[in-house]
Amino acid sequence: MTNPGLxxxxxxxxxVKEAAKVLNITSSQxxxxxxxxIAENLLLYQEEILVANAADIAAxxxxxxxxxxxxxxxLTPERIIGIADACRQVISLPDPLGKADxxxxxxxxxxxxxxxxxxxxxxxxxxxxxxxTVDAAVLCLKSGNACLLKGGKEAIHSNMAFxxxxxxxxxxxGLPTHCVGLIEDTSRETATQMMRLNGYxxxxxxxxxxxxxxxxxxxxxxxxxxxxxxxxxxxxDDGADLTMAVDIIDNAKTSRPSVxxxxxxxxxxxxxxxxxxxxxxxxxxxxxxAWRGCKKTQTILGTVIQPATEADYATEYNxxxxxxxxxxxxxEAIAHIDQYSxxxxxxxxxxxxxRSQEFTRRVDAAAVYVNASTRFxxxxxxxxGAEIGISTQKLHARGPMGxxxxxxxxxxxxxxxxxxx
Amino acid sequence: MTNPGLxxxxxxxxxVKEAAKVLNITSSQxxxxxxxxIAENLLLYQEEILVANAADIAAxxxxxxxxxxxxxxxLTPERIIGIADACRQVISLPDPLGKADxxxxxxxxxxxxxxxxxxxxxxxxxxxxxxxTVDAAVLCLKSGNACLLKGGKEAIHSNMAFxxxxxxxxxxxGLPTHCVGLIEDTSRETATQMMRLNGYxxxxxxxxxxxxxxxxxxxxxxxxxxxxxxxxxxxxDDGADLTMAVDIIDNAKTSRPSVxxxxxxxxxxxxxxxxxxxxxxxxxxxxxxAWRGCKKTQTILGTVIQPATEADYATEYNxxxxxxxxxxxxxEAIAHIDQYSxxxxxxxxxxxxxRSQEFTRRVDAAAVYVNASTRFxxxxxxxxGAEIGISTQKLHARGPMGxxxxxxxxxxxxxxxxxxx
Numbered sequence: 051m052t053n054p055g056l057x058x059x060x061x062x063x064x065x066v067k068e069a070a071k072v073l074n075i076t077s078s079q080x081x082x083x084x085x086x087x088i089a090e091n092l093l094l095y096q097e098e099i100l101v102a103n104a105a106d107i108a109a110x111x112x113x114x115x116x117x118x119x120x121x122x123x124x125l126t127p128e129r130i131i132g133i134a135d136a137c138r139q140v141i142s143l144p145d146p147l148g149k150a151d152x153x154x155x156x157x158x159x160x161x162x163x164x165x166x167x168x169x170x171x172x173x174x175x176x177x178x179x180x181x182x183t184v185d186a187a188v189l190c191l192k193s194g195n196a197c198l199l200k201g202g203k204e205a206i207h208s209n210m211a212f213x214x215x216x217x218x219x220x221x222x223x224g225l226p227t228h229c230v231g232l233i234e235d236t237s238r239e240t241a242t243q244m245m246r247l248n249g250y251x252x253x254x255x256x257x258x259x260x261x262x263x264x265x266x267x268x269x270x271x272x273x274x275x276x277x278x279x280x281x282x283x284x285x286x287d288d289g290a291d292l293t294m295a296v297d298i299i300d301n302a303k304t305s306r307p308s309v310x311x312x313x314x315x316x317x318x319x320x321x322x323x324x325x326x327x328x329x330x331x332x333x334x335x336x337x338x339x340a341w342r343g344c345k346k347t348q349t350i351l352g353t354v355i356q357p358a359t360e361a362d363y364a365t366e367y368n369x370x371x372x373x374x375x376x377x378x379x380x381x382e383a384i385a386h387i388d389q390y391s392x393x394x395x396x397x398x399x400x401x402x403x404x405r406s407q408e409f410t411r412r413v414d415a416a417a418v419y420v421n422a423s424t425r426f427x428x429x430x431x432x433x434x435g436a437e438i439g440i441s442t443q444k445l446h447a448r449g450p451m452g453x454x455x456x457x458x459x460x461x462x463x464x465x466x467x468x469x470x471x
Numbered sequence: 472m473t474n475p476g477l478x479x480x481x482x483x484x485x486x487v488k489e490a491a492k493v494l495n496i497t498s499s500q501x502x503x504x505x506x507x508x509i510a511e512n513l514l515l516y517q518e519e520i521l522v523a524n525a526a527d528i529a530a531x532x533x534x535x536x537x538x539x540x541x542x543x544x545x546l547t548p549e550r551i552i553g554i555a556d557a558c559r560q561v562i563s564l565p566d567p568l569g570k571a572d573x574x575x576x577x578x579x580x581x582x583x584x585x586x587x588x589x590x591x592x593x594x595x596x597x598x599x600x601x602x603x604t605v606d607a608a609v610l611c612l613k614s615g616n617a618c619l620l621k622g623g624k625e626a627i628h629s630n631m632a633f634x635x636x637x638x639x640x641x642x643x644x645g646l647p648t649h650c651v652g653l654i655e656d657t658s659r660e661t662a663t664q665m666m667r668l669n670g671y672x673x674x675x676x677x678x679x680x681x682x683x684x685x686x687x688x689x690x691x692x693x694x695x696x697x698x699x700x701x702x703x704x705x706x707x708d709d710g711a712d713l714t715m716a717v718d719i720i721d722n723a724k725t726s727r728p729s730v731x732x733x734x735x736x737x738x739x740x741x742x743x744x745x746x747x748x749x750x751x752x753x754x755x756x757x758x759x760x761a762w763r764g765c766k767k768t769q770t771i772l773g774t775v776i777q778p779a780t781e782a783d784y785a786t787e788y789n790x791x792x793x794x795x796x797x798x799x800x801x802x803e804a805i806a807h808i809d810q811y812s813x814x815x816x817x818x819x820x821x822x823x824x825x826r827s828q829e830f831t832r833r834v835d836a837a838a839v840y841v842n843a844s845t846r847f848x849x850x851x852x853x854x855x856g857a858e859i860g861i862s863t864q865k866l867h868a869r870g871p872m873g874x875x876x877x878x879x880x881x882x883x884x885x886x887x888x889x890x891x892x
Contacts, residue, residue: 071809075832154854160843162853169865170835248688252865267669271688273695273866294888301890388492410883411496414591422581422886431891432583432882433575444590444673444879445694446867458865461853462831465843467715469722470852 059243062231063171063198063250069226070171070196076225078145084223085188089137091215091222092184096130102211103180110178110204118308123178123205133184136436140192143435146453147194160465166457168194170252173244174438175266177258178202183212186257187230189438193456196229198251200244203236210234245270252458253446257439260366275447277439280310280394281366282424285383285409287400288321294421295326295399296333299372301423302397304337308368310440311395311427315363315373317383323376324350339370346376363390380405387413394442395424416442416449480664483652484592484619484671490647491592491617497646499566505644506609510558512636512643513605517551523632524601531599531625539729544599544626554605557857561613564856567874568615581886587878589615591673594665595859596687598679599623604633607678608651610859614877617650619672621665624657631655666691673879674867678860681787696868698860701731701815702787703845706804706830708821709742715842716747716820717754720793722844723818725758729789731861732816732848736784736794738804744797745771760791767797784811801826805833812836815863816845837863837870 056064073081092099103125110120146166153163172195176182183201190197201209209232217227233240245254248271255275256266263276284302286295302313318326327350331341342358343351358373363386377383380398387396397419398409406420417427427449429437434452441447447455477485494502513520524546531541567587574584593616597603604622611618622630630653638648654661666675669692676696677687684697705723707716723734739747748771752762763779764772779794784807798804801819808817818840819830827841838848848870850858855873862868868876 071833074835156847156852156854160847167835267692273864275866291888297888297890305891406885410885412492414495414588415881417882417884420883420885422884422889423891425891426577426581426884426889427882431577433577443694445696448879449882458869460836461838461848461870462841463838463843463847464827464831464841467712467718468843468847469718470726470844470846 057243059233059235059240060247060250062228062233063247065228066196066198066231067171067250069228069231070168072226073191073194073196073229074168074170076194078147080223080225081191081194082141084220084225084229085137085141085191087219087222088184088188088216089134091219092130092134092137095211095215096127099130099208099211099215100125100127102207105207106180106205115204119178119204123180123208125180125208129181133181136185137188140188140436143192143453145192146457151459158468160463160468162461162463164459164461167460169456169458171196171198171250172456173198173200173247173251173254173272175200175241175244175254175256175258175262176202177262178204180205180208180212182257183209183232184216186438187216189436189453189456191229193453195456196231198231198233198244198247200233200236200241206234206236241265242269245272248272255439275439275441275451276443277441277451278310279366279392279442280312280440281315281364281390281392282311282313282395282397283315283317283383283387283391284313284397284399284424285317285377285380285387286319286322286326287380287398287402287405288319289401290322290399291401292322292326292329296330298397298399298421298423299330300333302425303334303339303372304370305425307370309425310366311425312368313372313397313424314366315375315386315390317375317377317386319380320346320376320378323347327351327374334372337370339372342371342373344375347374350376366392380409384409384412391415392442394440395419395427397422397424416440478664479656480654480661481668481671483654484668486649487617487619487652488592488671490649491589493647494612494615494617494650495589495591497615499568501644501646502612502615503562505641505646505650506558506562506612508640508643509605509609509637510555512640513551513555513558516632516636517548520551520629520632520636521546521548523628526628527601527626536625540599540625544601544629546601546629550602554602557606558609561609561857564613564874566613567878572880579889581884581889583882583884585880585882588881590877590879592617592619592671593877594619594621594668594672594675594693596621596662596665596675596677596679596683597623598683599625601626601629601633603678604630604653605637607859608637610857610874610877612650614874616877617652619652619654619665619668621654621657621662627655627657662686663690666693669693676860696860696862696872697864698862698872699731700787700813700863701733701861702736702785702811702813703732703734703816703818704736704738704804704808704812705734705818705820705845706738706798706801706808707740707743707747708801708819708823708826709740710822711743711820712822713743713747713750717751719818719820719842719844720751721754723846724755724760724793725791726846728791730846731787732846733789734793734818734845735787736796736807736811738796738798738807740801741767741797741799744768748772748795755793758791760793763792763794765796768795771797787813801830805830808834813863815861816840816848818843818845837861
C-alpha cells in the first residue's frame with residue numbers, strides 16, 4: 051500500500067515507522083529470537099554476503115580507494131563469524147525496556163509510573179563499514195527500535211545482502227521485515243532528505259568522521275546525537291610519575307591511533323618538560339610518531355620537530371601524529387582543552403590530589419581521567435556490553451551509548467475519575 | 472575584553488559561556504544564595520520593574536495587541552510577589568547536581584563514577600511573558616547552568632528590568648552577572664542567529680506556540696528540546712462510566728482551555744455515542760464550547776454541529792472548541808491518535824482491563840492516562856516542584872522537565888597508571 055503523495059524515501063520511512071509500532075509491543079523473547087535467527091542466517095548465507103562484498107571491493111579498487119578503507123570494507127568468513135558472535139552477545143544483555151525507574155501515587159490517588167520505552171525509529175548514517183549495518187540494526191532491535199540505515203555507497207552491495215538476510219530472519223521470527231530499513235539510494239540528496247524526515251525519525255545518529263557529523267548537524271531538522279569525534283588531550287602535571295606518563299601516552303597514542311579515544315595533543319608542565327619530553331620521544335620513536343610542537347617543545351627536542359599550528363591543535367589526526375604544548379600550569383592546560391577539546395575524553399597525569407579533583411570537576415568532557423589512558427572510553431570497557439557510538443554531546447546520552455541510551459520513557463497514570471482542581 | 476571577530480550576539484554568548492564555567496564549580500549554597508537575592512531584589516526594585524512593564528503595555532496597546540496577550544504581558548505587585556515566591560520555592564528543591572547515579576570499579580582497578588553535571592549554557596526563546604525571564608533563569612541557576620534568554624519583543628522593557636535586577640543579585644552573591652544573558656535585539660534575524668550558536672549553546676528550548684517551535688526545529692543547528700504543543704485526545708470506550716467521562720472531559724476541556732494539556736479531540740466508541748454525546752454536550756454547553764464533529768456526531772447531536780475537517784483534527788485550538796469523532800473500536804481511536812497526536816498527553820476512559828493495558832502500551836505519548844483528566848501533565852502535579860517546560864520529544868527529556876532534566880553527566884575515572892590492552 052503506497053501513498054502516492056510520498057517520495058520513495060518517505061514510503062520506506064513510513065513502512066519502518068509502522069514496523070516500529072509492532073516492535074513496540076513485542077516481548078524481549080521475540081526480539082531475542084529475531085536476533086538469534088540473524089546470527090544463524092549470517093552464517094547460512096555467508097556465501098551470498100561474500101559475493102556481494104566482492105562486488106563492492108572490486109568497485110572500490112577501480113575507484114582507487116585507500117587500502118585502509120578497503121580493509122574496513124572487506125568481509126571474510128572470520129569477520130562474518132565475528133559479526134554473528136556480536137549478535138549473540140547482544141542477546142545475552144539485559145532488556146533495557148519496560149523498567150519502571152520512577153513511580154509514585156499522587157495525593158489525589160493517581161498511580162503514576164515512568165517506564166522505559168523504545169525511541170521509535172532510529173536513523174543511522176554511516177560510512178563504508180558494512181559491519182555497522184548488522185551491529186547497529188541488532189542493537190536497535192534489542193532495544194525495541196526500528197531503524198532506517200544509510201551506509202556509504204562503497205558498501206551498498208554488502209549492505210543490501212546483510213539487509214536481505216536480516217529481513218528474512220525478521221520474517222522467520224514473525225516480525226515485520228521493515229524493522230530494519232536500508233536506504234539503497236546512496237546519493238547526497240537522499241542523505242539530506244533523510245536528515246529532514248521529521249515525523250518519521252525520532253533520532254538520527256551519524257557514525258563517521260568529522261565531515262559527516264558536521265553535515266548532519268548543519269542540515270538535520272530531526273534530533274541528532276553527535277558521536278565519535280575525539281580531539282583528546284593528556285595533561286602531564288609536574289610531579290607526575292614520569293615512567294607511568296610515558297606508558298600512558300604511548301598507549302593512548304599508539305595502541306590504536308585511528309580511533310576516537312586516542313590522544314591527539316599532550317600538554318606538559320614546564321617544570322618537568324625538559325626531563326620528560328626526551329623520554330617520551332624515545333618511546334614514541336619506536337612507532338615513528340611524528341611530532342608537532344610549540345616553541346618550547348622545539349627548544350627541548352630540537353627543530354626536527356615541526357611547529358604546531360592552531361590548525362594542528364584543532365585537528366583529530368587519527369594517525370601516528372602527536373601535538374605537544376609546554377604549559378606554565380594546569381590553568382593553561384585547562385584553557386587549551388576548553389578551546390580545542392571535542393569533549394570526548396581528557397586526562398590529567400598527576401600526583402597532586404587537589405589538582406586531580408579540580409581537573410575532573412572543571413574539564414567538560416564525556417570522560418575525564420586521572421592517571422589512566424584515554425583509550426578506555428568505550429562501551430565494552432565501561433561494562434555496557436555493546437555500544438552504538440560514543441556521544442560527544444550533552445543531551446540524552448554522553449559518552450559510550452549502550453542499549454539504555456536507545457530508550458526514552460513514558461509516564462503512565464492510572465486513575466478512577468481524577469480531575470484537576 | 473571583546474574579540475573583534477565576534478558579532479555582538481557572539482560576544483554576549485561568549486560571556487555567558489565564561490559565566491557557565493564559573494557556575495559549574497559553585498556550591499549549591501552559592502547558587503541558592505543568588506536565587507534568594509533575586510527574590511529579595513524583585514520586591515526591592517519592583518517600582519522600576521513596574522515602570523518598565525508599563526512602557527511595554529503602552530506600546531502593546533498602541534500596536535493593537537489582543538487583551539489576552541496584554542494580560543500575559545502585565546505585571547502587578549501581586550504577580551511580582553508570586554514570581555519572588557516561585558524563586559524561594561526553587562531554593563527549597565534538592566540540588567540536581569553532583570549525584571553519582573552509576574559507578575563501578577573496572578577489572579583493571581579503574582574507579583569509574585558517573586556524576587550529574589550542568590548542561591552548560593541553555594538558550595531559551597519565548598514569547599511575551601515576562602515572568603518566564605525570571606522563572607527560567609532561576610531554574611537554570613539552580614541546576615548550575617548559565618542561560619541566554621530571548622523573549623518576545625513586546626516584553627523587552629520588562630525583560631531588561633528583570634535582567635538588571637538578576638545581574639545585581641548575581642554580583643551581590645559573588646557570581647558573574649552574565650550567568651543570565653538577555654538578548655536585547657528582538658529581531659527575527661537575531662533569533663535565527665541564536666539558533667545557530669553552536670559552540671556556545673548546549674541546548675535551545677523554545678517555549679511558545681506551534682509557530683515558534685516549528686521555526687526553531689527548522690532553523691536550529693544546536694540541539695533543541697521541543698516543548699509544549701499538545702494536541703491531546705480522550706478516547707471514551709464502550710462500557711466507560713459515562714458520568715465519570717462527562718466530568719473528566721469537562722475538566723480536560725474547560726478548566727483551562729489555553730494550556731497544552733487541555734483536550735482537543737474526543738474519540739467516542741459507537742456503542743455508547745448515542746447515550747453519551749447528548750450528556751456531554753449538555754455539560755459543555757455551560758461553557759459555550761463549540762463542537763466540530765464527524766458525520767456520526769452530527770447525526771446524533773444534530774447538524775448545528777459544524778463538520779470536523781482534517782485541519783480541525785490537526786489543530787491545537789487552545790480554546791473552547793472540541794472535536795468529536797465516533798469510532799468503531801479502540802483500534803480506530805489509536806490509529807487516529809497515531810496520526811494527529813503531538814505525543815503530549817492521551818487518555819482512555821474504560822472499564823475494560825485488557826484495553827486499558829493495550830492503550831497505555833501502544834499509545835506513544837509523554838503521558839498516557841486511564842480514567843483521569845489529561846490536565847495533570849505538569850511538573851507541579853507530577854511532584855517535580857517546578858518545570859521549565861513540557862517536552863514532547865523523546866530524546867533527553869519527555870514530559871514535564873524539572874531540574875533533573877537540565878543536567879547531563881560526566882564519567883570520572885581515577886586510576887594509577889592503567890593502559891588498555
